[in-house]
Amino acid sequence: MKIVNNPKKTKTKQYSTSEDVLKKLEGKHPVISLILEHRSLSKLKNTYVDTLPELINKKTGRIHTTYTQTITSTGRLSSQNPNLQNIPIRNERGKEIRKCFIPLKDDHLLMAADYSQIELRIIAELSGDESMIEAFKKDLDIHRLTAAKVFKIKLEEVTDDQRRQAKMVNFGIIYGISAYGLSERLGIKRHEAKELIDAYFEEYPAIKKYMEAQIEFAKKHGYVETIMKRRRYLADINSANSVVRGFAERNAINAPIQGTSADMIKIAMINIHCHLNQKQLQSKMIMQVHDELILDVPKEEVEVVSSLVKSCMSNAIRMKIPLKVDLQTAKNWLEAH
DNA sequence: AATTTCACG
DNA sequence: ACGTACGTGAAATTA
Numbered sequence: 098m099k100i101v102n103n104p105k106k107t108k109t110k111q112y113s114t115s116e117d118v119l120k121k122l123e124g125k126h127p128v129i130s131l132i133l134e135h136r137s138l139s140k141l142k143n144t145y146v147d148t149l150p151e152l153i154n155k156k157t158g159r160i161h162t163t164y165t166q167t168i169t170s171t172g173r174l175s176s177q178n179p180n181l182q183n184i185p186i187r188n189e190r191g192k193e194i195r196k197c198f199i200p201l202k203d204d205h206l207l208m209a210a211d212y213s214q215i216e217l218r219i220i221a222e223l224s225g226d227e228s229m230i231e232a233f234k235k236d237l238d239i240h241r242l243t244a245a246k247v248f249k250i251k252l253e254e255v256t257d258d259q260r261r262q263a264k265m266v267n268f269g270i271i272y273g274i275s276a277y278g279l280s281e282r283l284g285i286k287r288h289e290a291k292e293l294i295d296a297y298f299e300e301y302p303a304i305k306k307y308m309e310a311q312i313e314f315a316k317k318h319g320y321v322e323t324i325m326k327r328r329r330y331l332a333d334i335n336s337a338n339s340v341v342r343g344f345a346e347r348n349a350i351n352a353p354i355q356g357t358s359a360d361m362i363k364i365a366m367i368n369i370h371c372h373l374n375q376k377q378l379q380s381k382m383i384m385q386v387h388d389e390l391i392l393d394v395p396k397e398e399v400e401v402v403s404s405l406v407k408s409c410m411s412n413a414i415r416m417k418i419p420l421k422v423d424l425q426t427a428k429n430w431l432e433a434h
Numbered sequence: 435a436a437t438t439t440c441a442c443g
Numbered sequence: 444a445c446g447t448a449c450g451t452g453a454a455a456t457t458a
Contacts, residue, residue: 107438111457115439140440143454171450173443180452183442191441216443216449237449271450351449355443359450387450388441423451 100125117281141185145194152179159201164385171352172327172359173387182386186431198430200393201381206426208380208399209433210406211389212362213379213421214239216271219357222418223324224307228300233418240264247293266297269355270304272390273347308350315349323356324414325364357414358388365413366390372405391430 099123105113116133123129134231152160162181164174175181182199185191200207212218217239221229232242244255244263255263262283269279280290298305312334315321320330333345366385373380380402384391390410394402405426410422427433 109437109457111438113438136440140454144441144452148453168452169450173450175451176453180442183440183452185441187442211443272449273447274447275448277446338445343447347447347449355450358443359449389443 098126098128100129116130137188138190141190141194145185149179149194149197169359170329170348172323172356172363174359174385178237181384184430186434192431195431196429199428202395205379205393205395206399206428207430207433208392208403208406208424209389209430210392210395210403210410210422210424212358213423215358215361215388215420216354217267218418218420219324219354219361220271220304220307223353223357224301224303226303228244228308229304230418236419236421239259240267243267243297245416247296249296262293266293266324270292270297270308271351273308273350275343275347311349311353312346315345321349321353323353323360325357325360327356327360327368329356360412361413362388362390365410368409368413369406372409373402376401376405378402391433394426 105118107113114132116136119129120132123133151158154161160179160181162176163178164176166174168175174182185194198207200311214233217229218233220226221233228246230240232239240260240261240263241252241255243266244250244259245252245269247263247266248255248259250259265279265282266274268340269275269282270279274289276291276294279285279294280287283290283293302393311321315334319332319334320328322328329348331345331348333341334349336342336345362385366382369382369390372378373382378398378401380394380398382390382392390406392402392406403426407422407424411420
């Protein structure tokens with residue numbers, strides 16, 4: 098439609114209409130917002146609203162997913178037919194879908210328990226970074242603290258936007274950050290993103306060292322490993338193609354973090370299952386969403402099961418960093434969050 | 435069958 | 444100059 102001069106193309110040379118691209122074009126033509134709105138609605142209708150009711154099992158009256166242990170490269174589970182690890186929550190209409198997930202019986206509740214900031218805690222543990230370890234020991238707001246550090250201001254002076262930017266940097270660290278990736282997400286210039294990253298590494302020097310050490314380890318051995326020794330092999334780590342090598346380097350950083358988190362919740366799940374059995378409880382562990390467990394719990398078991406779940410999750414793997422588990426019960430999945 | 439888009443952590 | 448944030452699965456579109 099000639100809305101923009103050099104429109105972004107996909108790798109097959111089509112004009113890209115991805116959400117990222119359309120968001121930047123919003124306001125330049127009235128149709129853009131309408132397309133985004135229609136996309137969002139048709140996604141929810143086609144993927145969830147029209148589909149999930151068809152998948153209710155006649156015998157059990159419930160929807161059953163299949164968890165697969167051998168698909169992901171990091172050790173996470175994946176969920177298929179249907180995928181119950183991508184049920185909407187981020188926007189208001191999506192939340193209505195999550196509300197449909199309810200307990201088996203009237204006198205039961207759903208319990209949702211999730212690890213707080215698990216991947217940042219793991220990188221703090223693996224890197225041994227003193228100031229990040231301190232922050233978690235004091236249970237500080239890690240994104241606010243990071244903002245204070247990289248912008249060289251006091252905690253009280255951090256604005257919402259600075260905190261938002263620092264949060265993006267923290268996420269970027271876990272993914273194996275690049276100045277380009279950060280600049281795209283923050284809508285800033287690449288050199289500004291680079292300055293943010295440099296400031297970050299000055300404040301958390303052990304994290305920088307850890308990331309370099311992971312890449313070195315991968316180059317030498319051809320794989321990286323989690324705290325429980327789960328390996329991810331990285332065939333491209335010594336590639337002469339810098340783009341291909343860059344992918345492998347970011348995997349070398351991310352896989353031990355995401356994989357350690359996966360190891361941890363799997364151990365927690367085994368222990369929770371054993372305890373529920375031993376104590377002959379009626380409660381059932383019904384879903385896992387990477388850093389979260391959902392249980393169906395008779396009301397009279399809420400107290401015993403919540404402390405059982407919290408302790409199994411908090412103590413799954415012995416670490417120096419304290420782990421934090423948020424847990425709530427409610428009459429549907431949305432409100433248990 | 436491959437690609438694009440978008441839902442989640 | 445290149446062209447990237449990590450990990451998935453499902454539905455719709457394109458080839």
